[in-house]
Amino acid sequence: MKKYSHLTISLIAVATGLIFAFLLTLLTGKNPYDLLTALVRSMTGFNLQNIGSFNITYVLNWFLNAVPIILTGLSVAFAYRTGLFNIGGEGQIIAGSTAAAAVAILFDLPPVIHPIVCILAAALAGALWGLLPGFLKAYRNINEVVICIMMNYSGMYFCSWFTKRFLPIDPNTNERTISILKSAELPQVFTSTTSQFNWGFLVAIIGLFVFWFIIEKTTFGYSLRATGFNKEAARFAGMKVERNITLSMMIAGAFSGIAGAVLILGIYKYGRIFTTFDNYGFDGISVALVGGAQSIGVFLAGLLFGLFKAASGNLQLFNIPKEISELIQAIIIYLVAIQYAITLLLNKINMKKNKNQLENKVEGGNTSCN
Amino acid sequence: MQLIYQMFPLALMSAVPLILGALGGLYSERCGIVNIAIDGTMQIGAFVACITIIFCERAGISNTIIPWFALLTAILSGMAFIAIHGVASIHFRADQTISGTALNVLAGGLTIYLCQILFNGQKQTDYYAMTSSFTKINVPILQDIPFIGPILFKNAYITTYIAFFLVFATWYIVYKTPFGLRLRSCGEFPQASASMGVNVTKTRWAGLMFSGALSGLAGAVLIMTTSSYYYIGTVHGLGFVAIATLIFGQWNPWGVLAGGIFFGFAQVLGYFSSSIPLLSGLPVEFYSIFPYIVTILVLILFSGKSAAPKASGEIYDSGKR
Known part of the structure; x- marks a missing residue:
């Protein structure tokens, strides 16, 4: 049986997801052309139903939405390369958000340095939230998925308590902290637009590079990958498997924590008291799976899912429930999960094609004989 | 004493969806399939039960039938929904955690999408x-x-007794019938059961259907005892707590019952903390966090001798020895 590249599988999954979305809009009595318009508008800024209108804000918002999920995608991908499933992104983001907000409010540091310190604090908090699942997986062989989910809820309640207890709460709403210091904010890149697109995108790009460098270019990354391929073989080769698993989960947590910091410093600009999850961590799972847990793949998949997120406003504008993007996402994850079926299908199609070609050739041979 | 009388019925009420969801998880894990889509299935069950009630109300159907009919539709929808997971994990060698994640995302999106339509x-x-x-x-x-009457038989929902009965039924099916033995063998060592003539594919489908039915039921019971409309936060991660309940109960129906009641108490403890002198000083978040921390501790405690089915989550390859 022929194997297919991850790119082929991902493209088929994405295409199927989109086709399904169009069918669903049709089935539920909506106009699929509206869905297309919303997606194109979020991507290019052009409105298909009003040719000539162009708004760069949409494009910037697309990139803005891609930044956090590229980071959570890196988080899931990093753990995945070591054979771990990091479903704890939500808790790690919340820990990171809270740490970033705390540093951004309580400490007075010069600009440029301040956001960097905030981001480092967030990375540390995220890593701390990844420590327990990694450690327990490594040394006690406890399923990291369950611990991660427990850490998500623990993180949400713990951070909500922490924020209420130690950070100054905005007396007007009682639902968030006061604004963070101006020096800690990630400023807008293009101040002339209304888009909140900020310098946080640099963080994502550095993250992509760091991911690629650690995984592909260092001995440590090599031993992480070896652990992911075959734990016992890696142990036999003298690699410290337990330490690798723990560290990998911590680094994954750090990536998610940074995503939280970028959201707080760039978009919200105040500390949040979380009562639900934002699903950035779950988006990260889709991004990592579709991106094949590769740096460049995560970048492209992050842009794709960022588009779906960014399109939600436009979708509601055209009267299509924005949850359709979640449906597309679910189908894509599902198809990536059953890539075995896709491979089987592609093989069948190829076999038919080859058979046809063979038959044609035979016919050709006959004619030449005559 | 008065406090226990007040607390117990509430705790039981919150325990029931957890017990049912955990029993759902028990069937699928026992037959060798990891099912983290319990949360999603509960959402589907809750949503379907809710719209069944609403549309039956509008059609003017008598309200002695409506709740039972809603339970039935929820069970069927749960089975249909989990079948998606079955196709992936039984036939197409999917990573079951990833497929389950897809279903969870799908459930949240689909229910709210349909709400808007x-x-x-x-x-x-x-x-x-x-x-x-x-x-x-x-x-x-x-x-x-005296004592037992007020805590078990006053202010209770009939669904509580259904859940108790299902715990018993599950224990009987899983431990006392030939089907249960086959189910468990498929979760421990499917190749061995195949060599004894057990049809692994069929058995796993059966286990998964039980799982979907119970998780759908869990969602329906949740919404029908605690709420009167469906929104995205109706299930609020209770499916994951149900998985925790299953682990807490060490994959055993009686353990699940105990775990469910324990987590039920943990959930309602927050409401009553102000009237318990020892606990009144603690912040509310403490009570919310409590079940999750306990689950982690239980996992650590039992990690050496975990009773988890050995082949759970493994892709079944009939050629593997």
Whole structure:
């Protein structure tokens, strides 16, 4: 049986997801052309139903939405390369958000340095939230998925308590902290637009590079990958498997924590008291799976899912429930999960094609004989 | 004492969806399939039960039938929904955690999408009258037994007794019938059961269907005892707590019952903390966090001798020895 590249599988999954979305809009009595318009508008800024209108804000918002999920995608991908499933992104983001907000409010540091310190604090908090699942997986062989989910809820309640207890709460709403210091904010890149697109995108790009460098270019990354391929073989080769698993989960947590910091410093600009999850961590799972847990793949998949997120406003504008993007996402994850079926299908199609070609050739041979 | 009388019925009420969800997880894990889609299935069950009630109300159907009919549709929808997971994990060698994640995302998106289609762009369903759902009952005669009467048979929902019965039924099916033995063998060592003539594919499908039915039921019971409309936060991660309950109960129905009641108490403890002198000083978050921390501790405690089915989550390859 022929194997297919991850790119082929991902493209088929994405295409199927989109086709399904169009069918669903049709089935539920909506106009699929509206869905297309919303997606194109979020991507290019052009409105298909009003040719000539162009708004760069949409494009910037697309990139803005891609930044956090590229980071959570890196988080899931990093753990995945070591054979771990990091479903704890939500808790790690919340820990990171809270740490970033705390540093951004309580400490007075010069600009440029301040956001960097905030981001480092967030990375540390995220890593701390990844420590327990990694450690327990490594040394006690406890399923990291369950611990991660427990850490998500623990993180949400713990951070909500922490924020209420130690950070100054905005007396007007009682639902968030006061604004963070101006020096800690990630400023807008293009101040002339209304888009909140900020310098946080640099963080994502550095993250992509760091991911690629650690995984592909260092001995440590090599031993992480070896652990992911075959734990016992890696142990036999003298690699410290337990330490690798723990560290990998911590680094994954750090990536998610940074995503939280970028959201707080760039978009919200105040500390949040979380009562639900934002699903950035779950988006990260889709991004990592579709991106094949590769740096460049995560970048492209992050842009794709960022588009779906960014399109939600436009979708509601055209009267299509924005949850359709979640449906597309679910189908894509599902198809990536059953890539075995896709491979089987592609093989069948190829076999038919080859058979046809063979038959044609035979016919050709006959004619030449005559 | 008065406090226990007040707390116990509430704790039981919150325990029931967890027990049912955990029993659902028990069937699928016992047959060798990791099912983290319990949360999603509960959402589907809750949503379907809710819209069944609403549309039956509008059609003017008598409200003695409506709740039972809602339970039935929820069970069927749960089975249909989990079948998606079955196709992936039984036939197409999918990573079961990833497929389950897809289902969880799908459930959240699908239910709210349909809410907006069915209810004029609202992000939630319309309300239904409490009378079209189950109401609290007092069991005659039994409620007069001292101590046990007030805590078990007063102000209780009939669904609580259904759950108790299902715990017993599950224990009987899984441990006392040939089907249960096959189910468990498929979760421990499917190749060995195949060599004894057990059809692994069929057995796993059966286990998964039980799982979907129970998780759908869990969602229906949740919404019908605690709410009168569906929105995205109806299930609020209880499916994951149900998985925790399953682990806490060490994959055993009686353990699940104990775990469910324990987590039920943990959930309602927050409401009553102010009247318990020892606990009144603690912040509310402490009570919310409590079940999750306990689960982690239980996992650490049992990690050496975990009773988890050995082949759970493994892709079944009949050629593997």
